[in-house]
Amino acid sequence: MARTRQRWLPALLIPLALAIAVLFGSVQAGASVSLPPKTAEEILAMIARTEVRALSGTVQQTAELGLPEVPTSGPGIAPGAVSALEFLTGSHTARLYVDGPLRARLQVLDRMAERDVVINGGDAWFYNSRDNSATHLTAPVKPTVPDKHEPPMLPPEMTAPDMPTPEAIAGRFLAAVDASTEVTAAGSSTVAGRSAYSLVLNPRSAETLVDSVTINVDSETGLPLAVDVRANGQAEPAYSLAYTQLDLSTPDAGLFNFTPPPGATVTEKVLPVKPVPSMALPSAPVPDHVRPAPDVRGPGASVTGKGWDSVISLPAGSAPAELTSNPQLSQALQPVGGGRALTTSLLNVLILDDGRVFAGMVPLERLQSAAAAQ
Amino acid sequence: MLIALAAVPVLIAVAVKLSSRPAAPGRGPLFLDRITQNGLFVAVTALVVCVPLFLPLTVGVVAGDTIAGEANLGTLRYLLLAPAGRIRLLLVKYAGAVAFCFAATATVAASGALAGVVLFPVGPVTLLSGDTVSVGESALRSLLIAAYITVSLLGLSAIGLLISTFTDVPVGAMAATIVLSVVSQVLDNLPQLEWLHPWLFSHYWLGFADLLRQPISWTSFGENALLQAGYIAVCGALAYAKFSNKDVLS
Structure with missing residues (x-):
């Protein structure tokens, strides 16, 4: 019986050693290094x-x-x-x-x-x-x-x-x-x-x-x-x-x-x-989208708000065709009041039925209120 | 089995030669549309076709047969009578399976190259990056791809060897090995199991495309080799433990 156990030993040890090596490797990869602090x-x-x-x-x-x-x-x-x-x-x-x-x-x-x-x-x-x-x-x-x-x-x-x-x-x-x-x-x-x-x-x-x-x-x-x-x-x-x-x-x-x-x-x-x-x-x-608004300007685009919560609006007809014609994109669009919206965790795009487009790194409600204000 | 594997590239080449309609670019397996322009692509296309099913199938048959086949024929105990030891028998059996992995891959590549040269014009080869390389270098890259696929199949062979030590029915071991390779590939295609993917032995099987880039990307070659080595170590250790404790009755 002892002999049997002895023979199963490598079968246990080798996976164990590999698991330790993998764990150690991932810990080492995430370890922070010590650098002189900088402001x-x-x-x-x-x-x-x-x-x-x-x-x-x-x-x-x-x-x-x-x-x-x-x-x-x-x-x-x-x-x-x-x-x-x-x-x-x-x-x-x-x-x-x-x-x-x-x-x-x-x-x-x-x-x-x-x-x-x-x-x-x-x-x-x-x-x-x-x-x-x-x-x-x-x-x-x-x-x-x-x-x-x-x-x-x-x-x-x-x-x-x-x-x-x-x-x-x-x-x-x-x-x-x-x-x-x-x-x-x-x-x-x-x-x-x-x-x-x-x-x-x-x-x-x-x-x-x-x-x-x-x-x-x-x-x-x-x-x-x-x-x-x-x-x-x-x-x-x-x-x-x-x-x-x-x-x-x-x-x-x-x-x-x-x-x-x-x-x-x-x-x-x-x-x-x-x-x-x-x-x-x-x-x-x-x-293009992730960067804050100021340098995203197409013809006729206007920016409301400042810095991170700015909203870009495009007048009717100036929306890029890809937004409306791309089938994959259309699938991702959700119908909301007055139009459709692409909602992601970082960026929202609101496409109104009248063709106007609002986009920004802000919640959808803010886009809707910006749309209502114009 | 090698003849069946050799037939795959020949079939592809003949089918492409006979079909009057040129294959649309981007449809079907990699490079299918370019075979008519350059026969050297037959080998690569054939390997792409063989990697998901045909090669694992044949390797599963060979690896599953290693120990269970001998047990089934009643020859295993005679083999063990020789003063060679069970580890050595296991190693020799595994070496046989490895040799088959190489032979199978090389057969597909060689027969593909041959069929391509016979049926289609041969010229400089276009890589995935859009650069072209000479015929000599493309032959070198074909060899590298064959080596990559051989390495890819080592893990599966080790699994087959392990399963083979658990049973006396070779068909069972073969089927289990092949089923595992299919299951692994299915799991690899489920995006919900992304955390599992780097651990599946089939994860890097199609990574040999990285050898067709300019410059060659060695990352997947290294990761693949490391992963397969891990599978060999674990399955080999388990196979040794099981086999050395096995009561060989037949």
């Missing part, structure tokens, strides 16, 4: 001084906005039908290569597929491996007024910092910091194996849905490594974008030279033309 002002200065011009890394974006998960594959899903909603749900991984302000490559790693954005000087390529299509954008002579729903990838913004990096998103939040925001330093953390300072932006307003925005800043270079946006009454971050791997060496120059593969359908476009919808996504929707 919020010092951290802000670090971000302003950052001089990272080249990097290659992997970023992961997770959105838990309370929207139903959009299936991206399977029967009934047409290729390329991925919509703006796709990046508002679930998690996405992308590889990012940046070399200076003019050369960048973003690879959205889908399951068994990939979408690429390659920017090299005045040329931009969008490539979708699912339907083997490529779009070539060349810079126009003069950029016109950027449409609200176009990606911030148009010239003169067609530069690497406008890739959807934690740095770009953090920059947008920090640019909007004013008296309505309380900025505090919140210790240190580890992101992508690098020690980082945490900076927390707390809206002073109680009207907004945003609870806090946490920005993790690399302790060596001042590069923002991760951005978490928390919504009121939700434990998980509603939106997070973070590096999972980061290498600050200059990536291989060959990565930025893109030639469309043989057999690909190539569309030539001169800006400012909206690129292939699915390709526009990596950068467009979430950052």
